[in-house]
Each structure stands twice: as C-alpha cells, then as structure tokens.
Amino acid sequence: MRGMEPAAAIFAALGFTLTPLGRHSLGSINHLMMAPGAYLELVGVPETGKQRQEVLDSPTGLSGLVFKADDADATFARLEAAVLKPSPPVAFSRPVEIEGETLEARFRTVRVAVELFPAGRVYFCEHLTPELVWRTEWLSHPNGFVGMDRIEVMSTAPAADAARYAAAAGSTPESTTAGWSVGLDDFSIDVVAGGGPRFRTLGLRFDGLDTVRDKAAGVSDALWDESGEGLATLIIPSLELRMECRSIR
Known part of the structure; x- marks a missing residue:
C-alpha cells in the first residue's frame, strides 16, 4: 500500500506492535506485526528513490500471500516441477537496528507466475537471519x-x-x-x-x-x-x- 504512515498509525491504534520501518534494498518499505512463525506485513514503496514495480502494481488491501521457504533453491526446483513458472531466487536485505547496533536482515525469495495466481502476489521467502526478525520485543501485542x-x-x-x-x-x-x-x-x-x-x-x-x-x-x-x-x-x-x-x- 502507499501512504505507509497513516496505515501504520491505524494498526498501532488498534493495539498491534509494529516493527520499526524497514527499507529493503529492492525498493520497498515495510512494518511487520509478528507472531510465532508468521507475520502480518504492511508493505509499500518509499516516496523517493528506488521503487519496487511489483509493489507499485499491487492493489490496495490484501495483496500478497507469502510462504516460508527453508531453501530457496530447493523451493524453486519444486515449483518448477509443478509447472508454476517460478522466477529464480532473488536475494535482498534491509538494515535492522538491534540494541543500538545496525545489522543486516537477509532474505531470498521465489515468486510464482502472476497469471497463475490472479488474486494477488504469491511467493516464498527464505529468512537467512530469522533472529533479526522474530524478536521477543516484537512478539507481544497490547491487543492480544x-x-x-x-x-x-x-x-x-x-x-x-x-x-x-x-x-x-x-x-x-x-x-x-x-x-x-x-x-x-x-x-x-x-x-x-x-x-x-x-x-x-x-x-x-x-x-x-x-x-x-x-x-x-x-x-x-x-x-x-x-x-x-x-x-x-x-x-x-x-x-x-x-x-x-x-x-x-
């Protein structure tokens, strides 16, 4: 979605704990609402600079479904065998500040063909640094x-x-x-x-x-x-x- 600040303000007012604004190297921004093994993501593009086209092209509202991948290469091979026309794995990152230190959260994703899943983006994400994403301080939400x-x-x-x-x-x-x-x-x-x-x-x-x-x-x-x-x-x-x-x- 565009207009990240108002969207984040709504979810914060609803009692969700949001992670600090993340800026991905591919040209998108996000806030996460963490849960054990999963998360709800607000995703958009920065107002200036590199902007990820697939995010720009996404509709407002629920626009993506992301599956966990333990190994992006193996996932790509499995999806290719299933004739789901996957794109090769793409690596990207975003800085994360933990206890005053800036670290790099790293990911690899595999997308399946848009025309096969017309309801919205479907892709797989391998978290290379899960310890920088699933943090105790982000797993507790005032709204339960x-x-x-x-x-x-x-x-x-x-x-x-x-x-x-x-x-x-x-x-x-x-x-x-x-x-x-x-x-x-x-x-x-x-x-x-x-x-x-x-x-x-x-x-x-x-x-x-x-x-x-x-x-x-x-x-x-x-x-x-x-x-x-x-x-x-x-x-x-x-x-x-x-x-x-x-x-x-």
Whole structure:
C-alpha cells in the first residue's frame, strides 16, 4: 500500500506492535506485526528513490500471500516441477537496528507466475537471519494478537485456483460447503466463488477480543461487527481491508 504512515498509525491504534520501518534494498518499505512463525506485513514503496514495480502494481488491501521457504533453491526446483513458472531466487536485505547496533536482515525469495495466481502476489521467502526478525520485543501485542489462521480467496474458477494453491503449498485441496480449502498446518487457504479474483478476508487470532474491540471503537476508520461468540469482523475501509477476528479462548 502507499501512504505507509497513516496505515501504520491505524494498526498501532488498534493495539498491534509494529516493527520499526524497514527499507529493503529492492525498493520497498515495510512494518511487520509478528507472531510465532508468521507475520502480518504492511508493505509499500518509499516516496523517493528506488521503487519496487511489483509493489507499485499491487492493489490496495490484501495483496500478497507469502510462504516460508527453508531453501530457496530447493523451493524453486519444486515449483518448477509443478509447472508454476517460478522466477529464480532473488536475494535482498534491509538494515535492522538491534540494541543500538545496525545489522543486516537477509532474505531470498521465489515468486510464482502472476497469471497463475490472479488474486494477488504469491511467493516464498527464505529468512537467512530469522533472529533479526522474530524478536521477543516484537512478539507481544497490547491487543492480544497471536497469529493468523486463514485467508479467503475470491475466485472465478475455485477448483482450478485451489489446485494451484495446493501445488504451491505442497498440499491437497479439499472440497467444502463454501468451495475449496487448502490446509497448511494451522492455516488454511479458502477458495470460494465470487466476483474476484482477489484476497477477500484475512483471519486473525487473538487472546480474547475485548481489547481489540475497545481499540477499534477509538479508531474512526475501523468498523467492528460482532458475528458470534469469540468472533468478529474488523473492516478498515480506507485500506480496503477485511479481517476476521477470532478468540482462541
């Protein structure tokens, strides 16, 4: 998204702990909201200087789905064998300040063909320096955020798209009453028929919803709708974001 400062301000007001602004060597900027083994990312481009074209081309709202890669080269080979037209691994970095010392967080990513995943960018990221990203001070959130459990993908061809997501994830699609689901440990990609293609909803987990509900009430650009015991929908219209908030209690 563009306008990083207002987006970050909204999430901070909602009670998320954001990492300091990161500046990647490929021409993008980000803030992360960390959870064990995963993170929610606000990504954009700097106002001046190098700007990453694929980020510029991304829609507002949920625009990317990133899988963990233990070995970018092996991931590239697997995706190539699955005929997902991956791009060769790309290395990049960003400076991180830890206890007054500037260090370099390093990554390697593999992207799959955009035309095969029209809902949004899909790629794999190998973290070469995970100790600089998953820091204790960034894993605790005032609103009780503890992770993510699903993403809903609107599709004009749910069965075909679910098969591609499953091939990318090394999983198997399962038919559901709403469409198709691709399971990934404690996360699922739910592909449903709709006006897409687009990523429609992100499922977030919280240690109780009271705090995030109260925080949302104080944010003018946040709409909170209780939809059941321990379940609510949080919409941020200016960012075109729809999030399903679930209590783990």
